[in-house]
Amino acid sequence: MIIYTSDLCLAHNMGAQHPECPERLGVILQALKSSRIAQQLTYATPDLLTLTAAAAHDNNYIKHLVQLERLGETTALDPDTLFMAETLTAARAAAGAGVSAIDAIMSEQTQQAFAAVRPPGHHALHNRAMGFCFINNIAVAAHHAMTHYGLERIAIIDFDVHHGNGSENIVANDPRILLCSAFQHPFYPNTDLAQAADNIVHIPLAAGTAGTEFRQAMQQLAFARVKKFTPQLILVSAGFDGHRRDPLAGWNLVDDDYFWLGATINQLAKDYSHGRVLSMLEGGYALDTLGGSVLAYIEGLLS
Ligand SMILES: [Zn+2]
Incomplete structure (x- = not known):
């Protein structure tokens, strides 16, 4: 298992009170390095995403970000989404991790990779x-796998507590992709559930959802669809803000649920996608539990 991470991801800092903070990566890496699976992990620094490789996005939007970077002032692109001089480089390192990981997986250097990166991507x-x-890190990775390696069936599993609305916005109606997203509902970003395209699976679960109900829903709605789809590659938007201690949301998952996700996804990958799994960090804001949750998930992937 290769862990992709970059110090460039730390320079993007939206303020001391912002939950999406650089310390998130520190607690994850500390948990992995002091764990009993430490020997099974190798670390790599991703290449920065080239702006032409950002083709999952509108070209004018990327140009706009480049102009903002040149201005160097802090700008709110969304009420809680601050862009500053360091942001585009951090985002290019985060998305670049997906591209570097796809290259490593497709060249059989590794079967599995985890991108411990920020800013996250699935709402973009x-x-x-x-x-x-x-x-959108996961959409960029999927785009790279399709355009450079000609993959025709990619499953994206999104278990962040928030709906992966940005990923859906980018991949809807692309028959090469199956996107299964579980999310707290009703909740941010308040997606209209009636509008889903054929390649999109919504798994809305109420506040208070805990492991038994979550696992049942994932089995019946996400993993059953993934098996029918027979993916050549599995991508995972791995958000850990469904943990019961997370301050931003209301699910009651525990580390054992993340271990179960990793183990189940690993088995799916072995059965259908030559073991290939790329997981990319999305949310997860409880600094005292995030490292343990990511470790449990990766232990599951390696089980
Ligand atoms: Zn989230």
């Missing part, structure tokens, strides 16, 4: 930043 729309996200 085709032409707009949203919800702490600027570039």
